[in-house]
Amino acid sequence: MATSRPIAVSKSNIDEIIDEDSRLTKLIYSYLTSAVGWLIFGTFIGLFLGLKFVYPDLGNYPWLSFGRLRPIHTNVVFWGWSSLSMMALALYVVPRTSQRRLFNIQLSRQALYIINVSILLGVLSLLFGVNNGGQEYREFIWPVMWLFALGISANLLNFYNTVALRKTEEIYLSNWYIIAAFIWTFVVVVIAYLPFYQHSLGETVIQGYYMHMGVGMWFTPMVLGLTYYFLPKLLNKPIYSYSLGVLGFWTQMVFYSLIGAHHFVFSPVPWWLQTVAIVFSIGMFVTLFAGTGNFLLTMKGSFRTIKKSYSLPFILVGVIFYFLASGQGSLEALRSLNEIWHFTNYTVAHSHLTMYGFVAFLIWGGIYALLPRLTGKEPSHLLVGVHFWFALIGLLVYGFALMIGGTLQGKSWIEQQPFINSVELMSSFWLWRAIGGTFMFIAHIVFAVNIVKMKPVLSKEFETEKKIASEPI
Amino acid sequence: MKLDFHKNHRLLFNTVFWGFVILSIIIAVVPAYYVNDVTPTPGSKPMTFEEFQGLKVYVSEGCMYCHTQQVRPLESDKMFGRPSAPGDYAYLKPLDDLRMTPAVLGSERTGPDLSNIGNRQPSEAWHYMHLYNPRSVVKTSVMQAYPWMFEIKEDPLPDDYIVSLPPDDAPKNGKLVATEDAQHLVAYLLYLKQAPIKILGVKEIASTSSNKTGLNIGESIYKSNCASCHQQNGEGLTAVFPPLKNSSVVNSDNADEHIGIVLFGAKGRTIDGVKYTSEMPAQKENYSNEEITAVINYERTSWGNKGKEITAEDVKRIRERGK
Ligand code: HEM
Ligand code: HEM
Numbered sequence: 179m180a181t182s183r184p185i186a187v188s189k190s191n192i193d194e195i196i197d198e199d200s201r202l203t204k205l206i207y208s209y210l211t212s213a214v215g216w217l218i219f220g221t222f223i224g225l226f227l228g229l230k231f232v233y234p235d236l237g238n239y240p241w242l243s244f245g246r247l248r249p250i251h252t253n254v255v256f257w258g259w260s261s262l263s264m265m266a267l268a269l270y271v272v273p274r275t276s277q278r279r280l281f282n283i284q285l286s287r288q289a290l291y292i293i294n295v296s297i298l299l300g301v302l303s304l305l306f307g308v309n310n311g312g313q314e315y316r317e318f319i320w321p322v323m324w325l326f327a328l329g330i331s332a333n334l335l336n337f338y339n340t341v342a343l344r345k346t347e348e349i350y351l352s353n354w355y356i357i358a359a360f361i362w363t364f365v366v367v368v369i370a371y372l373p374f375y376q377h378s379l380g381e382t383v384i385q386g387y388y389m390h391m392g393v394g395m396w397f398t399p400m401v402l403g404l405t406y407y408f409l410p411k412l413l414n415k416p417i418y419s420y421s422l423g424v425l426g427f428w429t430q431m432v433f434y435s436l437i438g439a440h441h442f443v444f445s446p447v448p449w450w451l452q453t454v455a456i457v458f459s460i461g462m463f464v465t466l467f468a469g470t471g472n473f474l475l476t477m478k479g480s481f482r483t484i485k486k487s488y489s490l491p492f493i494l495v496g497v498i499f500y501f502l503a504s505g506q507g508s509l510e511a512l513r514s515l516n517e518i519w520h521f522t523n524y525t526v527a528h529s530h531l532t533m534y535g536f537v538a539f540l541i542w543g544g545i546y547a548l549l550p551r552l553t554g555k556e557p558s559h560l561l562v563g564v565h566f567w568f569a570l571i572g573l574l575v576y577g578f579a580l581m582i583g584g585t586l587q588g589k590s591w592i593e594q595q596p597f598i599n600s601v602e603l604m605s606s607f608w609l610w611r612a613i614g615g616t617f618m619f620i621a622h623i624v625f626a627v628n629i630v631k632m633k634p635v636l637s638k639e640f641e642t643e644k645k646i647a648s649e650p651i
Numbered sequence: 652m653k654l655d656f657h658k659n660h661r662l663l664f665n666t667v668f669w670g671f672v673i674l675s676i677i678i679a680v681v682p683a684y685y686v687n688d689v690t691p692t693p694g695s696k697p698m699t700f701e702e703f704q705g706l707k708v709y710v711s712e713g714c715m716y717c718h719t720q721q722v723r724p725l726e727s728d729k730m731f732g733r734p735s736a737p738g739d740y741a742y743l744k745p746l747d748d749l750r751m752t753p754a755v756l757g758s759e760r761t762g763p764d765l766s767n768i769g770n771r772q773p774s775e776a777w778h779y780m781h782l783y784n785p786r787s788v789v790k791t792s793v794m795q796a797y798p799w800m801f802e803i804k805e806d807p808l809p810d811d812y813i814v815s816l817p818p819d820d821a822p823k824n825g826k827l828v829a830t831e832d833a834q835h836l837v838a839y840l841l842y843l844k845q846a847p848i849k850i851l852g853v854k855e856i857a858s859t860s861s862n863k864t865g866l867n868i869g870e871s872i873y874k875s876n877c878a879s880c881h882q883q884n885g886e887g888l889t890a891v892f893p894p895l896k897n898s899s900v901v902n903s904d905n906a907d908e909h910i911g912i913v914l915f916g917a918k919g920r921t922i923d924g925v926k927y928t929s930e931m932p933a934q935k936e937n938y939s940n941e942e943i944t945a946v947i948n949y950e951r952t953s954w955g956n957k958g959k960e961i962t963a964e965d966v967k968r969i970r971e972r973g974k
Contacts, residue, residue: 234786234793244795245713307711311746311753319749341660348657358667365671373751375680378740380687381752387679389758395671424656431667435674444723445756446737451682517725521760591727596874597763602791 201283202269203552203634205290209266210545212294214626216258221619223251228615231608241305249317250304256315256392257326258297260537262290264400265333267544268356270552271407272337275352276344285336293329296322313385315392320371327367334360351423355403358431362395382447386455387438393532394434401540402426402469402500405493408544409476412490413483418475426468433461440511443520459511462504470501488562492543495570499535503528518592523604524584527577534573534618542569542625549632557628565624572617575610583607692738694846698839705839707746708832710753712797719757720766720843730875732767732845739766739845762794769844770937776891776929777880778837779814779829787820788879788888800833815929817889869949872942877950880931885954891929893922896954906947906961907969913943914966915974940966 230236230244240246265286273280280286300318303309309317318326337360341353370388410417417423439447439455474497477484484490506528509515519525542565550556583604590600656663691697698706709715724734743752772778780787783801785794805825807813812829821827829837874883880892887894895901900909900922916933919926934943940963947966951958 230795231793235796238796238798240799243712243797245711245716248713248716308749309710309713310749311751312710312713312715313751313754314758321749338660338664344660349660349663354656354663354667357664361664361668362671365668365675369675369679371751373745375683375687376752377687377745378689378743378752379737380683380685381743381754382740382756383683383686384679385754385756387675391675431670432674435671436678438679441758442721442756444725445721446735446739448682448686451678454678517727520723521719521758523759523761525759588727594727594730596878597730598789598791601761601793605791608793 199279199283200634202273202280205283205287206266206269206552207549207634208287209262209269209290210549210629212290213259213263213266214622214629216254216262216297217622218626220251220254220259221615221622223247223254225612225615225619227251228608228612232605232612240307246304246307249309249312249314250301252315253300253304253317254297255533256397257293257300260397260533260541262293263541263545264397264404265289267404267408267541267548268333268337268400270548271352271404272340272356275350275407276340276346278340278343278345281336281339281343285332289329289332289336292325292332296325296329299325311381313381314389316370316385316388323367323371327364330360330363330367334364350407351417351420351427352403352407354424354427355399355406358427359396359399359403362391362399362431366391366395379447382442382445383439383451386441386447389441390438391435394430394437397533397537398434399427399430401496401537402430404544405473405497405540408489408547409473409493412487412493412547413476413480415476415480418472418478422468422472426465426472429461429465429468433458433465437462437511440516443511443513443516456511456513459508462508466501466504466508470497473497488559488566489543489546491566492539492546495566496536496538496540496543499531499539503531503536506531518588519584520588522584522587523580523607524588527580527584530573530580531577534569535577539569545629549629553632553634555632555634557631561624561628561631565621565628568617568621568624572614572619572621575614575617577614579607579610579614686737689737689741691741692736692846695739695741696842697742698842701835701838702842703839704831705835705837705842706753706755708800708836709755709839710746710750712795712836714765715753715755715757717757717759717761717794719760719764720755721757722764722766722845728764731764732770733847735766735845762792765840765843767843767845769841771876772879773841773932774880774930775837775841776815778840779812779833780816780820780888780891782833782836783814783816783827784820787817797833800830800836802828802830804828815891817891819889867945867949868942869945869947870953872938872946873949876934876937877946885950885956891927893925893927895950896956898956899923901950901956902958904959906951906959906965909947909951909958910943910961910966910969911974913947914970935970940970 226237226242227244227247237243269280269286296318300322303319303322304317308319310319310323316323334357337353337357341349341357366388370384376384406417406423436458437455439451440459443452443456445452473493477490477494477497484494510519510525510528546557546562583606586603587600590603591597656666721735722728722731722733728734740755743755745751746753777788779801781789781794782797784796784798785792786796801814803822803825804811807826807828811826812834814827814829816822816827881887881895882892885894885896887896900912903909912931914933914935916931918930919928921927938946943966944961944963948960950956951960
């Protein structure tokens with residue numbers, strides 16, 4: 179590494195390409211509308227699933243059954259909502275920080291098409307009960323997942339070339355995270371779908387790896403990378419420490435890769451593998467402190483700006499949840515605590531605190547920061563506030579209900595009470611989950627309204643206007 | 652060329668790619684290879700065709716989202732059997748060209764573990780009722796019901812499997828017949844039996860749980876193993892599983908018949924004027940004489956029953972006498 183580079187660089191002062199490209203704006207907006215559509219669909223199913231715990235006889239039809247809808251919920255919110263919305267933001271961030279146009283707009287447009295088709299096919303096959311063997315988050319059968327991977331690769335190619343042909347000398351940190359996330363995910367999908375080493379318990383080892391790399395090497399680095407752009411930009415000051423971000427990056431790659439087996443603590447998976455996973459889960463605190471410390475120290479002294487902005491509160495919440503919920507994950511990996519929480523609803527709380535409190539909130543922050551600048555149209559401040567509070571309150575209700583309930587479930591098993599007690603004691607917590615989920619779902623509807631409000635001007639007019647403007651007088 | 656990750660994208664992203672590939676091979680591919688081909692636990696059997704079809708139904712309906720098949724070496728898991736061993740999964744293979752090896756281990760236990768369900772609940776009749784409507788056998792269950800795996804037939808064919816149901820749940824006209832899917836699924840569930848390795852889980856729960864929950868041994872065995880059919884309140888399920896409350900067998904002074912049924916099981920008996928077609932599984936392999944005594948005495952003194960209590964000697968005598 180070059181020794182001459184300073185510890186902190188004013189990275190937010192990158193000059194931006196001047197002329198707005200309406201084609202890119204349109205493309206970003208179509209990524210976002212797809213993502214919002216999947217969010218509404220996916221969380222409507224989530225809500226329905228939540229209600230099934232309260233009214234178990236709701237929808238006794240094959241297509242409405244729990245076992246078929248649950249993977250639809252998780253895959254749609256993962257690949258449809260989170261992934262597409264992150265890519266929408268990356269389409270903005272990567273070219274800006276490279277100070278050039280996107281390498282090839284057409285390529286990303288086709289990628290969106292391919293990804294949407296793959297998710298649609300995936301949902302249909304899950305409805306018919308065709309899943310890849312019930313592995314969480316890789317329920318899509320391989321033809322569908324290869325299609326999805328094709329879409330991801332197209333975007334990887336596009337982003338990589340954009341960065342390779344950048345006009346800046348250095349590669350901005352965001353791009354480290356974003357492009358690495360694409361590379362890692364590609365590797366993860368290939369390893370997860372090759373069948374040769376996945377008979378009997380081999381499948382389980384790969385499942386632990388996949389389940390964790392899916393969230394840890396795709397969503398996490400991607401939103402962190404985006405935050406490394408949006409946060410300094412919105413606060414109009416450099417990131418607190420660039421080096422800390424670099425440290426976080428490398429530890430993310432090394433530590434996170436090794437901790438997949440913590441999903442199978444106490445299982446018949448080789449014991450040393452579990453131990454390695456537990457040790458590095460604790461090691462993740464380094465990454466965690468590097469990331470959150472960096473963000474919070476950047477925000478320090480700017481809390482007035484945060485209060486006035488409508489995107490920064492989302493980012494603040496996202497950063498806090500990144501810290502709390504990932505820290506929670508590290509604790510869940512410890513054998514003593516895993517004994518209480520593993521298999522219980524506590525895990526479900528953790529999934530939502532991370533994927534929702536951390537990932538979705540940061541994405542929302544990014545979208546509210548970006549879209550108004552891009553389209554020149556602002557959403558109603560009141561409705562953004564409604565979105566924020568309903569999502570936050572809903573999530574807190576959801577999370578606390580299941581954390582308390584999950585702990586009681588674990589306790590009841592340790593006391594060796596008859597199993598059915600652990601089902602009965604959950605009933606009020608499941609009701610609270612459904613209430614929290616309703617709040618979250620309402621927030622998503624409001625979010626969709628806000629997105630519609632920020633729709634870019636009809637592109638035709640836009641383009642003709644531009645054409646006229648650029649014609650020699 | 653200077654080693655500068657900040658300026659050299661090829662270097663940076665090659666490191667990112669190869670670094671991750673190497674780590675993945677070390678932490679995932681190699682260990683997976685290593686357990687890819689374990690030797691089956693002695694005494695375990697491969698699945699028959701029907702059982703394998705049942706596993707496919709299990710996967711399609713997503714049973715593994717709520718049920719685990721891994722018993723951990725923890726006190727809390729003892730009620731489900733002995734700790735799972737790698738060899739227990741030796742027979743799992745990809746379902747077909749489209750679908751991988753099923754992830755039966757699961758990650759959440761909304762419902763109980765099923766590693767040993769074939770031993771814990773060997774009654775076919777119970778499984779059919781439970782799949783058709785879980786709440787007919789376990790009132791507070793939140794499990795999904797699978798009515799679409801059953802048909803109502805006016806005139807069932809002779810080889811149709813007819814599901815016994817209590818009058819309230821039974822169809823108005825015709826009989827409830829299990830489809831092929833249901834039959835395969837139940838075959839798979841009954842296949843799930845842990846091949847014994849040294850420890851006999853059930854006995855140990857009986858002794859440990861009594862210490863921890865303050866229940867006596869008999870009550871604890873009853874609640875974890877008998878109540879699924881005869882119900883917590885001892886009232887059974889009309890016409891399918893006989894009530895123990897006020898039952899003549901349980902309240903008689905001579906307990907030989909009661910002991911015999913528990914030890915050796917029963918099928919097709921008429922009790923208090925009702926004929927029961929479902930089968931009561933034999934318990935003689937599962938429990939010691941003392942444990943059988945405890946559970947029988949629990950039944951004889953609960954829910955208002957006033958049967959004469961028995962001693963382990965009685966159980967020993969009947970066990971030696973045979974059926
Ligand atoms: C309206 C909002 C939502 C509701 C009501 C909801 C509800 C649910 C329910 C009922 C389950 C099944 C839990 C179980 O099997 O016990 C579930 C699982 C899951 N959901 Fe959601 N969900 C919502 C939003 C989201 C979002 C936005 C994401 C991610 C971006 C998400 C990610 C997941 C994941 C990862 C699981 C699997 C949990 C695990 O295996 O531990 N959910 N959700
Ligand atoms: C330091 C970082 C983290 C660690 C050490 C960690 C650890 C864990 C552990 C041990 C479990 C399994 C719990 C159990 O089954 O008992 C788990 C589950 C999960 N985690 Fe994390 N976590 C971390 C961060 C994250 C992040 C950032 C996300 C999302 C972006 C995430 C998403 C999930 C999901 C979706 C599950 C549920 C998967 C399942 O077991 O079905 N985690 N995590």
